[in-house]
Amino acid sequence: MATDASNSNIPPASPADSFISRVVVEASLVSPEELKACAAKQEKLRKAGHQVRLVDILLKAGFVTKTQVKRLAHRPDDTVTHSLQHLPGFQIMQKIGSGAMASVYKAKQLSLDRIVAIKILPKRLSEDSSFVDRFYKEGRAAAKLSHNNIVQAIDVGEHLGYHYFVMEYVDGKTVYDGFPEHGAYSEDKALDIAIQMARALEHAHARGLIHRDVKPKNIMITKDGTAKLADMGLAREAGDAEAAAAEKGRAYGTPYYISPEQVRGVEDVDFRADIYSLGATLYHMVTGRVPFEGDTPAEIMHKHLRTPLTPPDHINTSLSTGFGEVVERALAKNRDRRYQSTSDLLLDLEMVRRGEAPPQAHSGLNNQLLANLATEGAEVSDDSTYMPHPAQILPKLPMPGYVVPLIIALVVEFLIIVALLGVLLAGG
Numbered sequence: 001m002a003t004d005a006s007n008s009n010i011p012p013a014s015p016a017d018s019f020i021s022r023v024v025v026e027a028s029l030v031s032p033e034e035l036k037a038c039a040a041k042q043e044k045l046r047k048a049g050h051q052v053r054l055v056d057i058l059l060k061a062g063f064v065t066k067t068q069v070k071r072l073a074h075r076p077d078d079t080v081t082h083s084l085q086h087l088p089g090f091q092i093m094q095k096i097g098s099g100a101m102a103s104v105y106k107a108k109q110l111s112l113d114r115i116v117a118i119k120i121l122p123k124r125l126s127e128d129s130s131f132v133d134r135f136y137k138e139g140r141a142a143a144k145l146s147h148n149n150i151v152q153a154i155d156v157g158e159h160l161g162y163h164y165f166v167m168e169y170v171d172g173k174t175v176y177d178g179f180p181e182h183g184a185y186s187e188d189k190a191l192d193i194a195i196q197m198a199r200a201l202e203h204a205h206a207r208g209l210i211h212r213d214v215k216p217k218n219i220m221i222t223k224d225g226t227a228k229l230a231d232m233g234l235a236r237e238a239g240d241a242e243a244a245a246a247e248k249g250r251a252y253g254t255p256y257y258i259s260p261e262q263v264r265g266v267e268d269v270d271f272r273a274d275i276y277s278l279g280a281t282l283y284h285m286v287t288g289r290v291p292f293e294g295d296t297p298a299e300i301m302h303k304h305l306r307t308p309l310t311p312p313d314h315i316n317t318s319l320s321t322g323f324g325e326v327v328e329r330a331l332a333k334n335r336d337r338r339y340q341s342t343s344d345l346l347l348d349l350e351m352v353r354r355g356e357a358p359p360q361a362h363s364g365l366n367n368q369l370l371a372n373l374a375t376e377g378a379e380v381s382d383d384s385t386y387m388p389h390p391a392q393i394l395p396k397l398p399m400p401g402y403v404v405p406l407i408i409a410l411v412v413e414f415l416i417i418v419a420l421l422g423v424l425l426a427g428g
């Protein structure tokens with residue numbers, strides 16, 4: 001489902017915001033005008049750097065109460081639950097949330113008497129046979145993964161024309177929903193989540209699985225602080241980037257975290273795309289801003305390809321240089337200049353946590369700096385995100401041609417004076 005973004009200046013509403021907008025009006029708790037005023041307030045706050053959920057604005061304005069929100073949020077989607085009430089082996093309990101592609105339900109797996117989450121895809125995706133093939137292939141591959149930082153895939157299946165993906169139920173909230181009120185996570189918290197995500201990706205990449213959609217909404221945090229990567233192995237709609245570019249004024253998914261090679265639609269997207277998306281996620285977490293903003297998905301995606309990145313420590317000046325360097329290295333537009341393995345990224349993150357300089361990011365930035373000096377006067381290439389940190393700009397003094405002979409003459413003159421003094425003293 002694409003979100004209508006007819007006012008192109010306003011970024012696409014989050015799935016949670018879209019959902020609450022729809023249900024509060026349907027339940028006649030809020031008039032369309034009141035909703036519009038709250039959305040305008042939310043946009044004003046966003047522009048001032050505060051990311052606030054629409055539901056919090058509705059609550060603060062007194063249009064809804066907490067109990068009403070709770071009831072509405074747990075309201076099952078009638079069409080799907082009606083058709084799937086008898087999903088073999090499962091009892092659907094309530095809707096947990098929905099995204100651009102599907103809805104997620106809390107359910108009981110009857111055979112094992114345990115709670116699971118089930119993502120149910122819309123029927124339109126069943127008509128795309130290549131999507132269905134990938135859905136099963138990736139689902140089976142993901143079910144073989146087992147890692148504490150990955151939402152465990154349990155099963156894939158089809159019932160009454162609906163394809164579904166059964167997974168571990170995570171009692172917690174996403175990084176997106178947990179953004180602090182002032183807009184950014186602390187470096188320590190972001191680093192902790194980054195390390196857990198790098199471990200998750202290292203596990204998946206070592207087994208040949210690429211996520212392709214790492215973003216704040218796909219990272220869930222449990223109550224004890226464990227970060228879990230969601231939607232691992234869930235096939236994504238082919239050509240998301242193409243669709244987004246073609247669909248002017250409509251928002252397909254989120255292009256804020258997409259790697260340049262995915263924007264280009266290259267066929268051999270590899271694990272380095274996940275490193276870029278994790279870098280973009282961390283950038284957002286510690287600065288409160290996505291790396292590139294724009295009025296349309298096409299504009300944002302174009303910026304991933306061409307616009308140099310504003311270093312994260314220029315936005316959040318309290319950020320350590322090391323953390324900033326890691327994020328910049330992960331966000332290199334050219335994947336050959338990114339971390340070449342998730343293990344390298346993990347090593348650097350662990351060094352930063354120990355308060356030391358991240359060796360990989362450091363050497364990468366220095367190599368880039370030398371390359372830039374070597375091509376002095378040439379424009380920074382399109383595929384470089386590099387903007388040197390002030391501390392890294394080497395002094396580059398002009399050296400006219402006469403300086404070297406002048407220094408030699410001075411040294412010779414000094415030696416002659418020393419020799420003459422020696423002779424005079426010896427004579428005396």
Ligand SMILES: Nc1ncnc2c1ncn2[C@@H]1O[C@H](COP(=O)(O)OP(=O)(O)OP(=O)(O)O)[C@@H](O)[C@H]1O
Pocket residue numbers: 015096097098099100101102103104117119151167168169170171173174217218230231253254
């Ligand atoms: N395994 C899970 N356990 C508990 N809640 C989950 C689980 N997976 C997803 N959710 C909840 O369901 C919501 C919708 O998830 P979904 O993956 O459909 O969309 P999304 O990732 O938020 O957005 P998008 O459609 O852009 O990918 C999530 O925001 C999260 O709150």
Ligand SMILES: [Mg+2]
Pocket residue numbers: 099217218230231
């Ligand atoms: Mg998701």
